[in-house]
Amino acid sequence: MYQRIVAAIDDGTFPPGARLPPEPELAGQLGVSRSGLREVLILLQEDGVITRRQGAGSTVNQLPPAPGLERLLPVEALLGPGTVRCRRLAAELEEPTDFSGYHLRLAPAERACFWETVVEVDGSPACFAHEWAVDDKVLRTTAGRDLPDALRASLAEPDATPHDTTGTPDGTMLAAFLDAEPGHGLTARSTLGATMLGTERGHAISRPPETPALLLTQTVWTAGRPVLAAKYLFPAGVPLLSLASRR
Known part of the structure; x- marks a missing residue:
């Protein structure tokens, strides 16, 4: 779930400065429970990728760091x-x-x-x-x-x-x-x-x-x-x- 949200940020679906959909809507899009989604959003906030504010939702701060292996080799x-x-x-x-x-x-x-x-x-x-x-x-x-x-x-x-x-x-x-x-x-x-x-x-x-x-x-x-x-x-x-x- 974390990687799916990261991929959506990385490909411009949710660019820096954009707000993520409300939790019920995003959970429905991902086909997951709200409780599971909330845990992932907390991890994204701890990594500095998003900012969460009560009543204001989640805002994308920056592109997530690349996880490695991005140099293409077979x-x-x-x-x-x-x-x-x-x-x-x-x-x-x-x-x-x-x-x-x-x-x-x-x-x-x-x-x-x-x-x-x-x-x-x-x-x-x-x-x-x-x-x-x-x-x-x-x-x-x-x-x-x-x-x-x-x-x-x-x-x-x-x-x-x-x-x-x-x-x-x-x-x-x-x-x-x-x-x-x-x-x-x-x-x-x-x-x-x-x-x-x-x-x-x-x-x-x-x-x-x-x-x-x-x-x-x-x-x-x-x-x-x-x-x-x-x-x-x-x-x-x-x-x-x-x-x-x-x-």
């Missing part, structure tokens, strides 16, 4: 020095899900290009990448012609064999975006959380469903429009992510 580049290969499990057009519909602002009639990719390091699964790109028409107006054609081609026959991702389009979808549109002004926001591997992914790599995992979610923007949304799941025991502090 997940393949974060998994250390081993041999990194990708194995595409699925490539298909999907109706909007709760996740992709919200993060990509998809209309019900639009279809997102979905990729599921296992990223392996030295032959061992290190990351499950679930990535969604916006409708072709949106991509052609925001990111040019080559990228939609490349994504569309992937739908014909998903790769079932591993490929070395270095210098090829056979990696994650984010790698394809960066290869197709270098210097195009892509930006991102990301969050880190904790979850469990789950039954389906656990079965795929012979790990228990309750295996802890790090969850990285990321939304990529260009020209003021979200164009890619992703979930990257890193099971416990995989190589450490290679991250540098922001300066």
Whole structure:
């Protein structure tokens, strides 16, 4: 809930100086209880993002601080020095899900290009990448012609064999975006959380469903429009992510 409000402030829905909707209205928009919303508003006030005054509501003070990982790198580049290969499990057009519909602002009639990719390091699964790109028409107006054609081609026959991702389009979808549109002004926001591997992914790599995992979610923007949304799941025991502090 905190991140959804932060994202609305960040994308200009509630710019600095604007008032948030009254609590009953905002709780209804978010589909949450007023008590839960009130706790999040308190956290936003403690972080200096908003000011709350009795009888006057909540006013946005400033853009929230970026949480990190805003330098766009494909997940393949974060998994250390081993041999990194990708194995595409699925490539298909999907109706909007709760996740992709919200993060990509998809209309019900639009279809997102979905990729599921296992990223392996030295032959061992290190990351499950679930990535969604916006409708072709949106991509052609925001990111040019080559990228939609490349994504569309992937739908014909998903790769079932591993490929070395270095210098090829056979990696994650984010790698394809960066290869197709270098210097195009892509930006991102990301969050880190904790979850469990789950039954389906656990079965795929012979790990228990309750295996802890790090969850990285990321939304990529260009020209003021979200164009890619992703979930990257890193099971416990995989190589450490290679991250540098922001300066």
